[in-house]
Amino acid sequence: MTQHTVTLRLNQQQLELIDRTVARGVAADRVALVRRALLERGQPAPVREQPPAPQLDGLSTQRELLLELVLEPGTGKALELLKGQLLRVEQIEGGQCVDFNAFNLHDHKEFMHAGRTRTLHGLNPSTGHLMWSAPPRERAMMLVLADTVQCNDVMFPRCSANLYESVYGLPVHTNCHDIQAEAQREYGLTPDDVHDSFNLFMCTEFRDGRGFIRRQHSGPGDHVELLALMDLLAVPNVCGADIMRTSNFSIKPVKLQVFKASERDIALVPHLPSWDTQRTPAQFRQPQIKADRPLRRDPAYRPQFTHVPLRFVEIEVALDSDELASLREADLAGYYGADEGAALRDVLFSWWESRFI
Numbered sequence: 127m128t129q130h131t132v133t134l135r136l137n138q139q140q141l142e143l144i145d146r147t148v149a150r151g152v153a154a155d156r157v158a159l160v161r162r163a164l165l166e167r168g169q170p171a172p173v174r175e176q177p178p179a180p181q182l183d184g185l186s187t188q189r190e191l192l193l194e195l196v197l198e199p200g201t202g203k204a205l206e207l208l209k210g211q212l213l214r215v216e217q218i219e220g221g222q223c224v225d226f227n228a229f230n231l232h233d234h235k236e237f238m239h240a241g242r243t244r245t246l247h248g249l250n251p252s253t254g255h256l257m258w259s260a261p262p263r264e265r266a267m268m269l270v271l272a273d274t275v276q277c278n279d280v281m282f283p284r285c286s287a288n289l290y291e292s293v294y295g296l297p298v299h300t301n302c303h304d305i306q307a308e309a310q311r312e313y314g315l316t317p318d319d320v321h322d323s324f325n326l327f328m329c330t331e332f333r334d335g336r337g338f339i340r341r342q343h344s345g346p347g348d349h350v351e352l353l354a355l356m357d358l359l360a361v362p363n364v365c366g367a368d369i370m371r372t373s374n375f376s377i378k379p380v381k382l383q384v385f386k387a388s389e390r391d392i393a394l395v396p397h398l399p400s401w402d403t404q405r406t407p408a409q410f411r412q413p414q415i416k417a418d419r420p421l422r423r424d425p426a427y428r429p430q431f432t433h434v435p436l437r438f439v440e441i442e443v444a445l446d447s448d449e450l451a452s453l454r455e456a457d458l459a460g461y462y463g464a465d466e467g468a469a470l471r472d473v474l475f476s477w478w479e480s481r482f483i
Contacts, residue, residue: 129444132453132466134160137436140475147478160443160470163477164452188388197224199377200300202309202363205384206231207354212271212391215326215352215362216381220345221374223365225284225302225323227310228257228267231357233407234315235415236263240280240322249332252276256396257324257352262405266398267358271391272351275344279325281337285367300366300377309361326350326362328372341371353387355395443470 136144144156153159192211196218197203207213208231215224230236239260247255253276257268270278284302291297307317327350329340354360368377407413411430445453453470462468 129446130450131442131444132470134441134443134467134470134474135438136441136471137433137438139433139436140471141439143478144474147482156441157443160441160474161445161449163474164445164449164470166481167452167456167473167477188390189385191383191385193382193384195382197362197364197380197382199364199379200305200366202305202361203382204309204312204359204361205382207358207360207384209354209356210387210392211354212385212387213352213354213360213362214272214349214383214385216349216383217327217344217346218381219378220348221327221342221376222344222378222380223328223342223367223373224326224380225306225363225365226326226352227306227321227323227361229315229319229359229361230259230263230267231359234313234319234359235407236260236265236267237319237321238267238324239264240324243324244280247280249279249281249330249337250276251278251280251324254396256355260321262403262410264401264404266355268355269353269395270350271353271394272349274348275327275342275350277327277329277342277344278350279328279330280322281330281332282325282328282339284320284323285365285372294369300368302363302365302367305363305366306361309363310359313359325365328365339370339372341374353391353395355398 141156144159147153148155148159153162189212193205195203202225205213207228215226226238228238236259238257242258242260242264243251243256246258251257251270253270253273255270256266257270259265259267284306286301286303287297287299290299290301302323303317303320306320306323307315310319327342327344327348329342331338331340352360362380362382364377364380365373366377367373368375407415453466453473456469456473458469458472462472
């Protein structure tokens with residue numbers, strides 16, 4: 127049988143993934159793994175059983191109420207929410223969006239990260255989902271324990287003063303960034319510390335390459351419950367948007383309650399693995415939080431990038447006529463031209479992604 131040799135050029139990181147996969151018994155060696163990828167290219171990935179979503183329900187009579195207050199329109203409140211305590215955000219009149227920020231109470235540089243959260247749980251996190259902190263810490267900060275509306279958002283940024291001036295011609299208007307900044311100021315945080323919000327009760331969708339905000343349908347008594355998995359500064363604010371459909375063209379008060387979670391609540395927290403890459407400041411090459419504003423070069427700096435420079439290994443893969451046909455049927459010339467090695471690398475890692483992620 128005629129064979130055609132293709133040179134596969136891989137760096138050490140790619141090789142590590144390939145070798146780990148071979149070590150799991152997926153194929154006899156590197157070349158055999160490439161052949162398997164070509165053989166299974168285009169076949170549907172095996173269906174992996176997903177664990178059922180946890181059925182978390184509402185208020186437990188075993189909880190101890192620690193705090194209750196009403197957030198008036200245009201205001202927010204910074205609350206110390208300790209590990210094992212629960213924040214319940216409840217609609218009074220209904221139809222009100224609530225923006226939410228959260229910080230590690232002992233390290234304000236660890237904060238809730240909308241990007242990581244939406245990567246893991248989608249654009250509309252709800253019951254049973256976790257709120258994650260930003261890299262490099264990347265830890266679960268809170269668990270959504272209950273959500274009676276299931277209409278939250280981590281796609282849209284907070285509204286700001288500039289939005290109202292640039293779009294509506296209103297330089298002074300209630301807005302989430304300024305409300306959030308003012309509430310957080312109680313704990314020494316600045317407007318620079320406001321981060322992208324977890325938008326509670328905000329109904330959004332994505333179509334035709336754009337995000338859209340819909341009117342919402344929450345009513346009195348609807349609520350979201352957030353369980354703290356570490357000591358937090360939790361900062362909800364009543365969204366200031368009264369001239370858009372975010373809160374159905376009005377601003378209304380909401381009720382906040384803080385409880386000591388019951389044993390039953392705590393039992394619903396999923397297993398949270400610990401990874402080596404969840405790095406704390408003690409592991410940073412620069413562990414000190416920069417306090418002054420100007421940027422100055424450190425004359426002692428020497429770069430220490432991970433795996434740089436990359437090292438490459440060339441692997442010769444002899445393809446039979448069927449394997450070569452499979453490679454060409456992948457129709458990747460529009461991306462790689464005549465570089466068959468690059469096309470084969472694409473097939474290999476696309477296959478790996480479909481099988482193991």
